[in-house]
Amino acid sequence: xxEIKGLHKTFGEQKVLDGVALQIDKGRTxxxxxxxxxxxxxxxxxxxxxxxxxxxxxxxEGLDITRLEGKDLNxxxxxxxxxxxxxxxxxxxxxxxxxxxxxREHTKLKEKEIKEIVAQKLEQVGLExxxxxxxxxxxxxxxxxxxxxxxxxxxxEIVLVDEPTSGLDPVMxxxxxxLIIETQRRLGETFVVITHDIHTxxxxxxxxxxxxxxxxxxxxxxxxxxxxxxxxxxxxxxxGEEKEV
Amino acid sequence: MLKAINAxxxxxxxxxxxxxxxxxxxxxxxxxxLYPPFRFxxxxxxxxxxxxxxxxxxxxxGAFTGMVMGLQTFYATRKFGAETMVGVTVxxxxxxxxxxxxxxxxxxxxxxxxxxxxxxxxxxxEQIDALFAMAVNPIKYLIxxxxxxxxxxxPILTIIADFVxxxxxxxxxxxxxxINAGAYVANMEKYVDLDDIYNGLIKAAVFGLILSLxxxxxxxxxxxGAEGVGKATTQSVVLAAVTILMADYILTAVxx
Ligand SMILES: Nc1ncnc2c1ncn2[C@@H]1O[C@H](COP(=O)(O)OP(=O)(O)OP(=O)(O)O)[C@@H](O)[C@H]1O
Ligand SMILES: [Mg+2]
Numbered sequence: 001x002x003e004i005k006g007l008h009k010t011f012g013e014q015k016v017l018d019g020v021a022l023q024i025d026k027g028r029t030x031x032x033x034x035x036x037x038x039x040x041x042x043x044x045x046x047x048x049x050x051x052x053x054x055x056x057x058x059x060x061e062g063l064d065i066t067r068l069e070g071k072d073l074n075x076x077x078x079x080x081x082x083x084x085x086x087x088x089x090x091x092x093x094x095x096x097x098x099x100x101x102x103x104r105e106h107t108k109l110k111e112k113e114i115k116e117i118v119a120q121k122l123e124q125v126g127l128e129x130x131x132x133x134x135x136x137x138x139x140x141x142x143x144x145x146x147x148x149x150x151x152x153x154x155x156x157e158i159v160l161v162d163e164p165t166s167g168l169d170p171v172m173x174x175x176x177x178x179l180i181i182e183t184q185r186r187l188g189e190t191f192v193v194i195t196h197d198i199h200t201x202x203x204x205x206x207x208x209x210x211x212x213x214x215x216x217x218x219x220x221x222x223x224x225x226x227x228x229x230x231x232x233x234x235x236x237x238x239x240g241e242e243k244e245v
Numbered sequence: 246m247l248k249a250i251n252a253x254x255x256x257x258x259x260x261x262x263x264x265x266x267x268x269x270x271x272x273x274x275x276x277x278x279l280y281p282p283f284r285f286x287x288x289x290x291x292x293x294x295x296x297x298x299x300x301x302x303x304x305x306x307g308a309f310t311g312m313v314m315g316l317q318t319f320y321a322t323r324k325f326g327a328e329t330m331v332g333v334t335v336x337x338x339x340x341x342x343x344x345x346x347x348x349x350x351x352x353x354x355x356x357x358x359x360x361x362x363x364x365x366x367x368x369x370x371e372q373i374d375a376l377f378a379m380a381v382n383p384i385k386y387l388i389x390x391x392x393x394x395x396x397x398x399x400p401i402l403t404i405i406a407d408f409v410x411x412x413x414x415x416x417x418x419x420x421x422x423x424i425n426a427g428a429y430v431a432n433m434e435k436y437v438d439l440d441d442i443y444n445g446l447i448k449a450a451v452f453g454l455i456l457s458l459x460x461x462x463x464x465x466x467x468x469x470g471a472e473g474v475g476k477a478t479t480q481s482v483v484l485a486a487v488t489i490l491m492a493d494y495i496l497t498a499v500x501x
Contacts, residue, residue, distance in 0.1 A: 050374050077380040084378075088371040091362070102379050 001026045002190070003046065003157070006133055007056035009042060016042050017053070018214025024207075029184050030193040031205035033198070033236065038211050040194045041085055043161050047192065050078050051075055060158075072226035077108060085163050085194075089135040089149035095122070095146050096131030102154045121149040125244045126172065140167045145176065152183060160181075161193045165200050198240030202226075210236065251372045258386070263484065267462045270384075272460070274392055277385040286389060291394035293358040295457075296402065302351050302497070303402045304409050304425040310343050311335055311410030313418035314449055319424070328418075329428035335414030340437065340445045344407040349399055349452030353485045357460035360391055361481035364464025365474040377415045388461045393456060399453030405446065451496060452489045459485040 002024035009017040016039040025031045033231065034040045040213050046049040047058055049065045054141050057064045065076055081102070089098050099118045103109055109117070122128055125145035135143055144167065153160055164180065165173035181204055195201055202222050209219035210233050218230045312454045318334040364387055367373050411433075418424045461483035467473045 045374070048378050050377055074380040074382075077378060080378065082375070082378045084371050084375060086371060088375040090372055090375070091370070105379065105381050234273070 001061070002192075003059040004047070004058075005057050007043070007046060007058065008054045009046065009051065010054055010187075012053045015214060017046075020056070020211070020214070020215050022140060022219065023186075024190065024192055026055075026190050027188045027192060028206040029180065029204050030196060030207045030209065031193045031201040032197065032209050032211055033201050034194075034211035035196065035236075039214065040196075040211055041162055043211065044162055044194055045194065047161060048082055051178060054150050068082075070151075078154075079157045079159060081151035081154060081158070082160040083144065083147045083151040087140075087143040089143055089146055089150070091135045094131060095127070095133045095135065095138070095224075098135065098146060099149045099153050100148065106154065117153060121153050121184055122146075124152075125149045126175060130170070133184055139173065144168070145172075146177075148176065155187055156189065158192070161191065163194055163196075165195065165197055173197075173200065176205075198237060213235075224239055249258035263462075264488075266466075269455075270388070270462050270465070271458055272484050274388050277354045277382060278389045278393065280385070284386070287386070287390035288393055291390045292389055292398050294328055294359075294396050295352065295391075296398040297310070298359070299348075299352045299355045299398075299402055302355060303348050303406050305346065306347050306351050307339070307406030307409035310347060310406075311339060312417045314338055314343070314410070314416035315422075319418060319422050323344075327373075328422075328424045330474050331418040331422075331424055332411075332414060332429040332433040335418070336411050336433050336437045338403055338440060339407045339410040339414075340441045340494075342445075342458040342497075344403045344410060344491065345399075345445050345452055346447040348403045348406045349449060349489050350486055352395070352399055352453070353456040353460075353482055353489070356395070357456040358478050358482050359483050360460030361463040361467075362456060365415060365467035365477040366463055366464075367468045368465060369470050369473060383465075388465070392457045393459055395457035396450050397453075399456070400449040402451035403446060407442070444496075447500070448493065448496050451492055456485045457490050459488060471482065472481030 004020055004022045007017050017114070020043060022030075028131055032040055032043065046053055047068070049068060056066070056204065058066050058077065062080075063076065065073070068076055082218040090101065093101070093202060096118050099121055100114050103117060118131060119128065122130060122209065125148055127142060127149070128143055128222065130146075133215075133232075134174075135146070138146065144164065148164060151161065161180070164176050168176060177200055180193065181192060188215045191204075193200075193204060205222055208222055208225040210230070211214050211217075212232045217226045218233045220226060220228070225233065226235065248453060268500045283488055313366050317330045319328060322328050322334075364373075367387070373383050419426045419429055456494070460481045463477040463484070467477040469476070
């Protein structure tokens with residue numbers, strides 16, 4: 001379980017996180033919804049210790065990652081897989097080498113086994129046979145899917161996913177959502193998914209939380225979330241449904 | 246006037262601040278280079294990139310510098326009939342001074358700037374964050390191999406530049422200007438010590454350290470998107486060149 005308490009973060013004058021509190025259940029998918037620029041990506045980077053909060057804590061299995069350093073922090077990070085919003089693929093490496101990277105760095109698997117895993121992960125994101133391509137030759141949506149394959153390559157305990165479906169056509173978006181649901185179920189991984197797409201949120205989330213004005217203003221099961229009386233949530237839902245019609 | 250003095254003062258303070266931060270990065274780099282696993286694969290990859298990229302430009306620079314030195318010293322020594330000293334002068338200038346300095350300036354332009362651009366791009370596109378997130382330390386993965394490779398490769402390139410420069414001087418002096426070949430070579434052998442060459446190579450190693458550390462530092466601290474990468478790249482070349490020349494003075498004062 002990941003427990004976020006009283007998280008504050010300010011960049012210069014700009015207050016981004018203002019007391020975020022959230023429980024992320026083990027072996028479930030938690031979706032964080034929120035408007036553009038509210039600090040969703042910033043929150044995700046805190047969870048893996050890429051950003052340090054001004055105040056507050058993030059306990060992962062009891063250990064506060066905001067206080068970890070050096071070796072302990074690295075050991076903790078090995079439990080994670082992360083898809084960055086812009087994929088952050090290594091542009092000096094092929095697609096295959098990108099997906100293989102965590103396997104080569106952190107396992108003693110043989111080259112043949114690595115090749116098999118890479119092929120399988122690429123197939124899961126609908127990009128089979130693209131091992132030899134360079135990231136620069138891919139579209140934005142394809143990059144993001146390679147990023148997802150890389151995040152999943154070690155079958156990590158916790159997967160952080162920043163906007164998995166934005167920029168994808170509806171059919172591909174659906175396929176990626178199915179992949180997340182299926183992977184989560186099969187391996188019992190903990191997923192934290194950021195999105196501003198209501199449809200994605202309700203499709204994959206066991207729990208949905210809404211980030212607004214630096215705080216989690218609503219959280220609960222999809223059912224409870226839909227019934228929320230919070231005006232921000234209602235506005236978000238109304239816009240989302242409109243789009244679907 | 247006051248404004249100008251202020252601006253200079255701020256410039257110097259900024260330079261010193263950067264040096265301080267770079268020194269910290271150097272300590273970190275040394276620390277990470279001592280921990281296993283040792284990444285020889287990455288080291289060889291960088292040695293190839295730094296070396297192969299720069300070899301042609303180093304050969305050209307060395308050749309023409311040696312030739313011009315030959316010509317200039319010929320005009321100077323002719324006045325008092327000491328033309329046979331041309332070879333010594335060229336050889337000493339190349340091995341002690343011009344070989345290491347010009348080679349490292351050229352490598353700064355070719356490879357140091359590329360380090361800043363590459364690592365800077367990785368910074369602004371979150372690839373550095375991705376390394377951290379995958380529990381791979383970017384200092385160990387990116388900076389250690391580049392710095393180590395430069396420390397090894399710049400002296401090797403300097404040997405090439407020295408050699409080509411001396412051959413260039415010989416070509417101009419003996420073949421074109423018809424200085425007596427026997428005396429030319431004899432004087433060179435008499436007055437050039439192995440120490441001159443060694444000291445030049447020590448300089449080259451230090452310059453290799455400087456240009457790679459500056460390139461990596463500028464890349465690693467890049468902010469502000471593609472524009473920021475461009476800025477970091479130019480700044481890395483200027484900063485490295487200035488620092489190399491300063492270090493050259495200090496090393497020369499200490500060694501010779
Ligand atoms: N490293 C940083 N330095 C300064 N400001 C930052 C930094 N990272 C993020 N911010 C600021 O924090 C705010 C929140 O950014 P964040 O990327 O988390 O938004 P987001 O919710 O992910 O938005 P989007 O849906 O557009 O991705 C933004 O205003 C951004 O300018
Ligand atoms: Mg974001």
